[in-house]
Amino acid sequence: MYQIDNSTAAATQPASTAPGTPGYFTDGSPGTVPATIVPAEWLNAVQMELINAITAAGLTPSKSTFDQLATAMQGRLINIQTFTSSGTYTPTAGTKSVVIEVQGAGGAGGGTPAASSTQYAVGGPGGSGAYAKSRYTSGFSGAVVTVGAGGTGVSGANGNSGGTTSFGALISCPGGTGGGASVATASGVVFGQVTGNPPAASGGNVVNASGGTCGFGLGTGVGAFVSGVGVPSLFGGGGRSAVGTSSAGATALTTSYGAGGGGAGASGTTSAQAGGNGAPGVVIVWEYA
Structure with a gap:
């Protein structure tokens, strides 16, 4: 593709005229319907659409290359498929390559045992799931997608780990570990x-990234504690902590894919509590032509 460059070409693009009624070309019929006149304005518009597509792809227009537009169109993002539940991946028509993100599920926060009026306890944070990213040009069609479930909190005990998220046999990301429960x-x-x-x-x-296991809960007295904040994933923060008063696990949930749940807390006469559930995993497939 190249831009017109003969001796009759204008040095600058002429100004556009006012829009008319959209229509179609015709060869006309002698004596009744005139053939469509193809104006320079329309040819300039077509030329610049092609030139701009080619240069936007980082190519230099060339008189002797005849596949530049096709080259420019390769690698164009055509769709994004997001899996929040397990299934089978079917590529969108025209997909030539994919970039796949896989996030393991988050672990649940730690629970707390029953406490008396003079006791206190804290649960640790749920860990985040592992994360991976890959690009493939083949072997991805029909892959079985497994999305790991978030770990569940357990009353008075350690939180459960999150489930593994995977894309066929290509990528596997285990879930985050559960938070620990302290004694009262x-x-x-x-x-x-x-x-x-x-x-x-x-x-x-x-990318191959391990899940996170940082943080802890801390208690020093009745009414003086902070439970573990759920470990964040690349998709957002974890479940919040419980501070200073008794707290059920339901207050420590997270909705960020792959993040950990917050730990439970107990202060004074409190029944056993469960930590917050971890968030489920996710698979995101970026499809390119």
Whole structure:
């Protein structure tokens, strides 16, 4: 593709005229219907649409290259498919390559045991799931997508780990670990921490990131505690902590894909509490022509 460059070409593009009624070309009929005149304005518009598409792709228009528009169109984003539940991936028509993001589910926050009027306890934060990102030009069609469920809180005990999210046999991202539950005590300092090691992603040819296990809950007395804040994922923050008073796990939920749930807390006469549930995983497929 190249821009007109002969001796009769104008140095600058003429100004556009006022819009008319949209229509179609015709060869005309002698003596009754005139053939459509193709004005320079229309040819300039077509020329510049093509030139701009080619240069936007980083190419230099060339007189001797005849596939520049086709080259420019390759790699164009045509659709995004987001899986929040398990299923099978079917590419959109025209998909030539994909970029896939996979996020493991978050672990639940730690629960707290029943406490007496002089006791307090804290739950640790739920960990975030592993994350991976890959680009593929083949082998992705028909892949089974598994979206891990968020870990569930357990009354008076450690939170459950999140489920593994995967894209076929190509990518696997384990869920985050659950938060630990502390004992109920009437003196001293109590901690609630994440249980287990950070989950490791596998299969990502762009990114393989482990899940997070940072943070803890801390209690020093009745009415003086902060439970663990759920570990955030790349998609947002984790469940909030409970501060200073008894708190059920339902207050510590998170909606950020793959993030951990917040820990429960107990202060004074309190029944056993469950930590907040972790958030489920997600698979996002970016489709390119």
